[in-house]
Amino acid sequence: MSGPLEPVSAVSEPCQIQRFIKKANEQYALSLDSDQALHEWSLNSPSEFWALVWEFAQVTAAQQGSIALAPDAESLQKRWFPQAKFNLAENLLRFQDDRPALFFSRAGRVQQLSHAELYKKVAQLALAMEKKGIGPGDRIASLLPNTEQAVICFLATASLGAIWIPYTSRLTCRQQLTLLKQAQPRLIFASLADTQVTLNQLVDLTEHLALEALVFADDFNPVEPLDLPQLVHWNDFVHSQAGEISFAQLPFGQPLYLRPVEDAEGQLRLLVQGAGGTFIQSLCQQQLHLNLQAGDHLMLANEDPNLLDWQMMALAYGATLVLCPASLTQVDQADFWSLVEAAKVTCLGLTSAQLNQLTQLQAKPKNQQDLSSLTQLICLDGPLTSEAWEAALTHLQPELRPAVMRLHPDSLCSYALSNPLSPIWAGQLPCTSLGLALEVRQDTGEVLINAPFPAQPIGFWEDLRGTTYQATYHPDREAAWLSGFRAETTEQGGLTYLAD
Secondary structure, eight states: OOSBSSOGGGSOSSOHHHHHHHHHHHHHTOOOOSHHHHHHHHHHOHHHHHHHHHHHTTOOEEEOOSOSBOTTOSSGGGTBSTTOEEOHHHHHTOOOSSSEEEEEEETTEEEEEEHHHHHHHHHHHHHHHHHTTOOTTOEEEEEOOSSHHHHHHHHHHHHTTOEEEOOOTTSOHHHHHHHHHHHOOSEEEEOSSSSSOOHHHHHHHHHHSOOSEEEEOSOOOOSSOOOOTTEEEHHHHSOSOOOSOOOOOEETTOEEEEEEEEOTTSOEEEEEEEHHHHHHHHHIIIIIISOOOTTOEEEEOOOOHHHHHHHHGGGGGTOEEEOOOGGGOOTTOHHHHHHHHHTTOSEEEEOHHHHHHHTTOSSOHHHHSOOTTOOEEEETBSOOOHHHHHHHHHHTOTTOEEEEOBEETTTTEESEEOOTTSOOBTTOBOEEOTTOOEEEOTTTOEEEEOSOOTTOOOEETTOTTOHHHHHHHOSSOTTOEEEEEEEEEOTTSOEEEEOO
């Protein structure tokens, strides 16, 4: 296949980015006529651009304030929307109707929760956590796979203004223990299913942490009684009654995540990420770049908790999340496509490895299941190959739209990805994300971001002077953010990644 994977004319109109351009032209008396012109405006007028993203995405807040960007703020935490009072969970739980919020597979059966049911379950858990004295700044750790309970726990944590430490399957138990000892969470939610965690390891964790409770999300019957007073089962911990959630109204830059990343010395550290910046950058990329909107059923077939955290932002505009457990991520499984069919997935995210698996399938999934709801396919970890895209059209849907992204855990955003107005070329990430001043160093290929962006992390946990943060992300000059990957630009204006 030569040329772009999809002609631009194949995109249905009007798409979200076109609506946004129209709104920008009307509100600011502009004459933007392309995605390139919009990107240039987003860099030249960041305050106006991000204020418009707030309005376009209909962000809910107790107070927005008149300032979108304070470039001279004393800290990163106070740089974006410094006057705002906001709660992320309030935005993700804004719908309380009978439309499906979550689809998930449990015991081989596809189940669902409506927006109203999800709100109720979050309210019940938030009340239980509040009774334990959990509030803003407290740390809550997850040792849960990508299940509906992980979503509920995260939303309850965010509603109280507490800080979420997601489970990362790539870490060893020793690494996980080291990080949790640094963070000292007050609660841990754990599961032995679809994780690498063992009961003995959990017992070992409790000996090193001052926990209020270790909440088990699944059934288990230990052979011998456990001397573990903090241990409590989910059903015994969660309150059976709950009313309205009292969402903590906090600064836009309030810390929300502690995410494990490597610092400049290769040491594993906890990176602090803010609630508001992560949220608004995710909405910009999901709605404007990927054209996601209310009514979409979004399934990301990967167990990476970073992707789940990013996927959850889609609840804010009325999309439905389809959760894919670790045991169900192989595209040669009939159950995988049964979930896609049952949940009426409209947008499916697959990795390069999964896309390559498509080329080897003997039976075409579209002949086994009804995949007529599927309209968009996202390559989750970078560029699409021509062979993988041809296989997707042949095996899944001939009318699919391609999209590409590559989420970076440091900022929970993609630095380069697709948008509906630009063609996607094989082997490339087609364009820089809106609002990102991206530069590729010609001598080294290092990718820098030369201006502040909302999802920029706040700092490393317990790095009080910021020296480790500075050495990791700003080694050369204060303004430039070192992304941690290398690339080269293409003739079409896209990016291709270079091996480390």
